[in-house]
Amino acid sequence: MVFEAFFANALLAGSCIAIASGLLGWFVVLRGQVFAGDALSHVAFTGALAAAAVGLGLRAGLFAATVLVALVIAALGARSRADDVSIGIVFVWVLGLGVFFLDRFNSSGGGSSATIAARTLFGSLFGLTAGEARLAALIAAGTALALLAVGRPLLFTSIDAPLAAASGAPVRALGFAFLILLGIVAAEATQAVGALLLLGLLAAPAGAAHRLTANPYRGMALAAGIALLAMWGGLALSYWVAALAPGAAVILVAAGIYALTMVV
Amino acid sequence: MAVELRDASVRLGGRSVWSEVDLVVGEGEFVAVLGPNGAGKSTLLGVLLGLLALERGSVSVLGGGAGAHNDRIGYLPQRRVFDASTRVRGVDVVRLGLDGRRWGVPLPGAERFSARARSERARVAEAIERVGASGYARRPIGECSGGEQQRLLIAQALVRRPRMLLLDEPLDGLDLPNQASVAGLVQEICRTQGVTVLLVAHDVNPLLPYLDRVLYLAGGRAAMGTPAEVVTSETLSDLYGSAIEVLRTSDGRVVVVGQPEAPHHHGPRHELRGRGPGQVLG
Amino acid sequence: MNAHFTLDLAADVRELLAYPFMVNALQAAGIAAVMAAVTGWFMVLRRETFAGHTLSMMSFPGAAAAALAGLPLAAGYFAFCAGGALVVAGTGVAGTGSRPASGRGAEAQRAAAIGTVGAGALAIGFVLLSVYGGVLENLESLLFGSIFGVTRGEVLTLAIVAVCTLACLAVLGRPLLFASVDGMLAGASGVPVGAVSTAFLVLLGLAVAATAQITGILLVFALLVAPAAIARELTPRIALGLTLSVVFGLTVAWLGLALSYFTNYSAGFFTTSAAVALFALARAARRLGVVR
Numbered sequence: 001m002v003f004e005a006f007f008a009n010a011l012l013a014g015s016c017i018a019i020a021s022g023l024l025g026w027f028v029v030l031r032g033q034v035f036a037g038d039a040l041s042h043v044a045f046t047g048a049l050a051a052a053a054v055g056l057g058l059r060a061g062l063f064a065a066t067v068l069v070a071l072v073i074a075a076l077g078a079r080s081r082a083d084d085v086s087i088g089i090v091f092v093w094v095l096g097l098g099v100f101f102l103d104r105f106n107s108s109g110g111g112s113s114a115t116i117a118a119r120t121l122f123g124s125l126f127g128l129t130a131g132e133a134r135l136a137a138l139i140a141a142g143t144a145l146a147l148l149a150v151g152r153p154l155l156f157t158s159i160d161a162p163l164a165a166a167s168g169a170p171v172r173a174l175g176f177a178f179l180i181l182l183g184i185v186a187a188e189a190t191q192a193v194g195a196l197l198l199l200g201l202l203a204a205p206a207g208a209a210h211r212l213t214a215n216p217y218r219g220m221a222l223a224a225g226i227a228l229l230a231m232w233g234g235l236a237l238s239y240w241v242a243a244l245a246p247g248a249a250v251i252l253v254a255a256g257i258y259a260l261t262m263v264v
Numbered sequence: 265m266a267v268e269l270r271d272a273s274v275r276l277g278g279r280s281v282w283s284e285v286d287l288v289v290g291e292g293e294f295v296a297v298l299g300p301n302g303a304g305k306s307t308l309l310g311v312l313l314g315l316l317a318l319e320r321g322s323v324s325v326l327g328g329g330a331g332a333h334n335d336r337i338g339y340l341p342q343r344r345v346f347d348a349s350t351r352v353r354g355v356d357v358v359r360l361g362l363d364g365r366r367w368g369v370p371l372p373g374a375e376r377f378s379a380r381a382r383s384e385r386a387r388v389a390e391a392i393e394r395v396g397a398s399g400y401a402r403r404p405i406g407e408c409s410g411g412e413q414q415r416l417l418i419a420q421a422l423v424r425r426p427r428m429l430l431l432d433e434p435l436d437g438l439d440l441p442n443q444a445s446v447a448g449l450v451q452e453i454c455r456t457q458g459v460t461v462l463l464v465a466h467d468v469n470p471l472l473p474y475l476d477r478v479l480y481l482a483g484g485r486a487a488m489g490t491p492a493e494v495v496t497s498e499t500l501s502d503l504y505g506s507a508i509e510v511l512r513t514s515d516g517r518v519v520v521v522g523q524p525e526a527p528h529h530h531g532p533r534h535e536l537r538g539r540g541p542g543q544v545l546g
Numbered sequence: 547m548n549a550h551f552t553l554d555l556a557a558d559v560r561e562l563l564a565y566p567f568m569v570n571a572l573q574a575a576g577i578a579a580v581m582a583a584v585t586g587w588f589m590v591l592r593r594e595t596f597a598g599h600t601l602s603m604m605s606f607p608g609a610a611a612a613a614l615a616g617l618p619l620a621a622g623y624f625a626f627c628a629g630g631a632l633v634v635a636g637t638g639v640a641g642t643g644s645r646p647a648s649g650r651g652a653e654a655q656r657a658a659a660i661g662t663v664g665a666g667a668l669a670i671g672f673v674l675l676s677v678y679g680g681v682l683e684n685l686e687s688l689l690f691g692s693i694f695g696v697t698r699g700e701v702l703t704l705a706i707v708a709v710c711t712l713a714c715l716a717v718l719g720r721p722l723l724f725a726s727v728d729g730m731l732a733g734a735s736g737v738p739v740g741a742v743s744t745a746f747l748v749l750l751g752l753a754v755a756a757t758a759q760i761t762g763i764l765l766v767f768a769l770l771v772a773p774a775a776i777a778r779e780l781t782p783r784i785a786l787g788l789t790l791s792v793v794f795g796l797t798v799a800w801l802g803l804a805l806s807y808f809t810n811y812s813a814g815f816f817t818t819s820a821a822v823a824l825f826a827l828a829r830a831a832r833r834l835g836v837v838r
Binding site for chain 3: 029035037042084087091095097102103197198199204206249258
C-alpha cells in the first residue's frame, strides 16, 4: 500500500471512527436504539444544511444539531423506551427542517447545494486534510474511551434497568450520556462515510458481533474489530477501484461480513 | 370422549418429552394439567391442537384427529401480556377471536343490513359479559391490569362457543383473589355449558375446589385421576423416580416437597416469580 | 406565479384550482396521502416504522439502477422497494444466531439486520450512481420530490397503484390485524402469519415506491408515519383510526401544497411541520385525558 497523504489521513480518521462506531453500535443494538441511531445520522444532514444556510461552518452545525436531537430523543425515552413512533415523528420534523434550510440555502445563493448535500450524505474520506483527519481521530478516540469508562454500568442498565436502578446506577443519566456520545460519533462519522451510510457502520458490525457471541465484552471487542476490518477493507477496495467511493466500499464490506454471519 | 391419547410419545428438540401416555378425558370434565417446568404440559396442548406431531401413538380430539376441529376449541396460549402501548380495544381483541381468520374486512354499518353481522356483535358482547369484562372492554387492552387482560382473553377463547377450552397457565401472574375468581369463572362455564376444560397450572391449590380430575406429567410419564389419587407421595415418587413427599396442611392446601426441576428455558414472566425451597405444587 | 394569499378562503381555493399543474399536484398528493395513511396505520400498529423508513430509502438505488439500465425510473422504484421488502421480511424469518428467537433481544437484532440492509442498499445506490456518471443534479428532486411537475399520466398511474394496494389491504384485512395484534394466537388459529406479514411488507414497499416518485424519498416517511400516529393517539378504535388517519393525511398534504403555493417555500416543509404540530397536539390531548 502506497502511503500517500490522502490515504494516510483517511486511514487515521477512519480507523478511530470505526472503533468508536463499532463499540457504540454494539450498545445501540443491545439497547434496541437502532432507529434512534438512524434518526441521528439523518439529523447530521439537516444540521449541515442549516449551518450552511446560516453561514456557520459545516462542523458546528452538525454537532449542534445531532447533540440537540440526541437530547430530545433521550428525553422522550426517559419514562419508557422511546417508541418507534416518537422517534419517527422527531425524524419527520428534522427532515422538514432540512427541507426548509435547503430552500434558504438555495435562495441565499450560497453555492451549489448539491455539493454540500452530496458531501454530507455520502461522506468524503479521501478528501480529508491532515488537520481534519487528526481532529476526527481525536474526537472518535475520545468518545470510544468515554464509552469504555462507563461501559460496565451502561451494560448493567441496558440489560436490566430496574435492577440497576435499585442498586443505585444512574439509569437516566447514563441513557442521556449514551445518546449524546452517539450524537457526537454520528456527527463525526458523517464526514467519513456520510449521513446515509452511517447507520451501516453502527448496525452491521454490531449486528454481526451479536450474532456471533453472547459474551458482552467479547461482543464489544468483536464489533470494534469487525468495524475496523470493514474500514480497512473498504479503503483498500476503494483505493484500487477508482469508481468505488470509500464510504460506499466500507459499508459494502461491513454488510458483506454481516451477511456471512447469517450463513454461519 | 373429548380427548383420547393412546400410547402417545412426543419429541421436542431431539429429546423425548413424554412417552407411553394413555389418557381419556370425558366431555364436560374439568381437568388440571400439572407438573414441573419442562414436563411437557404446553407440549400436550400443542399436540391436541395439531400444532405438534406425535412420535408414536394416536390422538383423538372431539371425535376427530388433532387439529381437525380446532374451530370448536378455545385456546389460551401461555404468557400473553399486551404491553402498555398496545392501542387496540379489548372488544376488538375478542372480536378477532371470532372472525380473525376470515379474509377481507368487516364493512362499517353492516349491522344494519346483515343479520349475521348483528349476531356476531351480540356474540362478542355475550362473551365479554360472561367473563364480567363489560366495564373495561372498550379501553385499550394495554391499559388493563393483568387480571382484566386475562378475562378478556378468556372471552376471546369463548366467543366461538367452543366445546373445549385449552388454557395454558391462565392463572400465571394473577394475585390470589383473581386466581380464585378466574378459576371459578372457568368452572361455571364448564358446568353450565358442558365445556370440557384442560387447564395447565403450576399450583393445584386455587383449582382444588373446582376440579374433576388431575393429569400429572413428570419424568416423561403421566398419571391421571382425582387429586386424592394422584397427588400422593406414592404416585408422585413413582412418577419422578425419586423420593417425593406430599403434605396436606390443616386448611386443605397441598404442598409437594423434594421435586427436582427439569432444565427449562425460562421465559420473561417465569423469571419474575419467586421460588422457595419447599415449592408449593408446580 | 402570482400568488396572493387573501383572507377569503373560498377565493384562495378557487385560485389554487385554476391552474392545471396545481390540480394535478393536489390530486397526486391526495392519492398518495390516502394510500400512505392506510398503509402507515398498519405499519405503526405492527411497530414496523423502521422497516417503512428503510423501504423508502430503497428508492435511491432503484432510481440509480433504472437510470443505469435505461429503464423508466418508476420501474426501478417499484422493483427495489418490493425486492427490499422481501429481504426485510426475510430478516424476520431468519434465525438470530446466539440470541433468543423472541422478545426484545430478537427485535433489536432484527433492527440491526434492517439497518444493514438499508445502508447496504444505499451504498449500492451510490456505487451505481458513480458508474452512471452522476444524476447528482436530480438529487434534490430524488430526495424531496417535484410535486409541482406532476403530469396527468403520473396521477393516473398513482391512482391505479393506490386502488390495487388498498384492495389488497382490504383482502388481507382481518388476518393481518389478527397477526399484528396477537401473532401467537393467530398462528395457532390457522392464520398464515409469515405469508401475511411478507405480503404486507411488499404492499408497503409498493406504496412507498409510488409515493416517493411524487414526494421524494425523505418525505414519503412523513406521510406514512405521521397521520397514522396522530390517529392512534386519538383513538384505539380500528375503523375510526383508519378514517382519521386518512383525514389527517389529506389535511397535511393539501395544506402543505396550498401554503407552498402562496409562500414559495417548499411543500414538504409545511406538510411535515403541520404533521408534527398535529401530533404534538394529539399527544397532549391524550396525556391530559381529553381523549382516551
